[in-house]
Amino acid sequence: MNAIAFFLLALVVLMILINISSIALDLFRYFFGEPAAKYVLIKPIKPEYKKALEEYFPYYNGLHPTHKKVFEKRVQLFIDLKKFIPRDFDVVLDEVKAIVAASAIQLTFGLPQVYLRHFSKILIHTDDYYNRIFRRYHEGEVNMYGGIIVLSWKSFARGYMNGEDGKNLGLHEMAHALRLENEINNGEFGFLNRKLLRMWRKEAEKTMEIINNGDTSFFRKYGGVNREEFFAVAIENFFEKPEEYKEKYPEQYSILTQLLKQDPILLKHSPRKV
Numbered sequence: 001m002n003a004i005a006f007f008l009l010a011l012v013v014l015m016i017l018i019n020i021s022s023i024a025l026d027l028f029r030y031f032f033g034e035p036a037a038k039y040v041l042i043k044p045i046k047p048e049y050k051k052a053l054e055e056y057f058p059y060y061n062g063l064h065p066t067h068k069k070v071f072e073k074r075v076q077l078f079i080d081l082k083k084f085i086p087r088d089f090d091v092v093l094d095e096v097k098a099i100v101a102a103s104a105i106q107l108t109f110g111l112p113q114v115y116l117r118h119f120s121k122i123l124i125h126t127d128d129y130y131n132r133i134f135r136r137y138h139e140g141e142v143n144m145y146g147g148i149i150v151l152s153w154k155s156f157a158r159g160y161m162n163g164e165d166g167k168n169l170g171l172h173e174m175a176h177a178l179r180l181e182n183e184i185n186n187g188e189f190g191f192l193n194r195k196l197l198r199m200w201r202k203e204a205e206k207t208m209e210i211i212n213n214g215d216t217s218f219f220r221k222y223g224g225v226n227r228e229e230f231f232a233v234a235i236e237n238f239f240e241k242p243e244e245y246k247e248k249y250p251e252q253y254s255i256l257t258q259l260l261k262q263d264p265i266l267l268k269h270s271p272r273k274v
């Protein structure tokens, strides 16, 4: 075989291989969605992000080593899918990106296809910021129309520094985004089980009545404002005070473990190292 024939044969084989891999990737995208397809091909986590997880994120540090690897890849992908925008400073540090992304992945760790894809922008303020529409200072919010999650870094960090007080801004805002994402008709639509959501609504209404009648012994008063705020406050407690939550509201706790497909109590008691 002369050199030209060999070159042509090699070219044909190469084109066939490229075609096969692109069809395989298209099929994967079709069945598992774009983020999952990227996840398969994704580069390993940036060392600076991993260092931040190890230093500041107890949920990650409590995972089994195998799950840690998955968590890292998902954090990297979450960061790659979002635009982080500093509002009153110059550059969003790597450690800030890592911890904000980790907050979303903590909430969605049992839902591997969910990256809150509608919310493509994350706005970070250094401190609580003035909202002109509501005429008051905010710690964070989720803007569905702009696809934006807004966070005060000071309040966000405080949430993780006090990990057992049932207050966590990051989880609270990610919980709002999760509920909205479930309703927005895109590739991540309808991932929360509808029957469980109906059961949750009944539980939420009963508990909001308890809160609004003045019993704030477990859920804080803000949880009684409306169903969405109750869900966000419940998520904060689910991760920060799971034992107490399960003891006081076992039915509700069980619904959340099924909706999110994870149980923070089991996670706390799972082996940390092999």
Ligand SMILES: [Zn+2]
Binding pocket: 172, 176, 228, 229, 232
């Ligand atoms: Zn809220």
